[in-house]
Amino acid sequence: LNVQIVNVEYLTAESWADDFHLLKSGTRSAKIKKINFMPGFTKKTGGLILDKNFMRCLSEKKFALNLVKQNLDKKILSEDFSDSFKILIFSYPKNFDFLASAIKEFSFLKKIIVFVASGAGADSAKISLKKFKVDFVCLPFMQQEVWDAFLSLMDFSFVRGEDSFSRCCLLGNPFIWNIYPQEEEFHIVKLNAFLQKIKIPQIEKFSFLYNRNFKASCCPESLEILEEKKLPSELEKINSEMKTEILSLLKNYESLKPEFKKFSNEILKNGNLAENLLNFLETKIPR
Structure with a gap:
């Protein structure tokens, strides 16, 4: 049984969020794979929740x-x-x-x-x-x-x-x-x-x-x-x-x-964190 872990991290404006988004992390087993999903304020992150x-x-x-x-x-x-x-x-x-x-x-x-x-x-x-x-x-x-x-x-x-x-x-x-x-x-x-x-x-x-x-x-x-x-x-x-x-x-x-308002308009363009996460799970995670 192979396991895929998606680790949704905490929100930060620090630049490392861009680098960690969708970055794979090591685990102790070849059957367990882990990837980081970062909320954030840039296009390189998963965005914020827009329910x-x-x-x-x-x-x-x-x-x-x-x-x-x-x-x-x-x-x-x-x-x-x-x-x-x-x-x-x-x-x-x-x-x-x-x-x-x-x-x-x-x-x-x-x-x-x-x-x-x-x-x-x-x-x-x-x-x-x-x-x-x-x-x-x-x-x-x-x-x-x-x-x-x-x-x-x-x-x-x-x-x-x-x-x-x-x-x-x-x-x-x-x-x-x-x-x-x-x-x-x-x-x-x-x-x-x-x-x-x-x-x-x-x-x-x-x-x-x-x-x-x-x-x-x-x-x-x-x-x-x-x-x-x-x-x-x-x-x-x-x-x-x-x-x-x-x-x-x-x-x-x-x-x-x-x-x-200018700042809010910029981050709204990054899309909905929940939708971005679901899209990632549906298209990028092997089944």
Whole structure:
């Protein structure tokens, strides 16, 4: 009995994803063959998941809004939901004072609604928002289809997790990625790879500061990137600059959106990961 293993790997923007896609791996038996299949952001990878529900949310805001209304409590969606600037916070735990302060200032310019998603960072986000007297709405856990619809309706999102990150990449709305922190801040290397793909200079400085763990030691690869960017190291100055940076991003939302949309259009051309995988299994795997 011969066995063919197709190893679907995790999502990364690092260049090695192009090289590993469809690369054969060694096994301990001649009867077992293994090949890697990489999700990704380039034509040399398998692309991202583009299921029907998500694609409809992407193209039909009315459909997305109705889906959200049918599945969430009416108290969550106020009457001015559609007319407000909608900010989502779905991040790992951190001190969000800089963000709450920036949102408070931004609220004098725009009618906003801040949504805090359930999960690891919710409590710390609520503490900062309450401290700066910023009104917010707590979100319940949602089914994936409803979450996708909700994400598509946001104007600016702070997201974590591979699923939400990949969805935001495809939606074309401005967002900041809170990457999963790793030892010696190696996640900075992965973050830098993504920033090199999306190519929006305005979000670079904030993205690096937002994802730093200043209490941790830094690996040489990450340290080299951070030194090249000449980022501040004093905590007080860091928080001040983070507020300045994110406030600027919020204020310049309209000019940022075309850049994010351009990136989403590029990766949509790579096709559906699921269809690409099935096509590979049907045409390339011997039976």
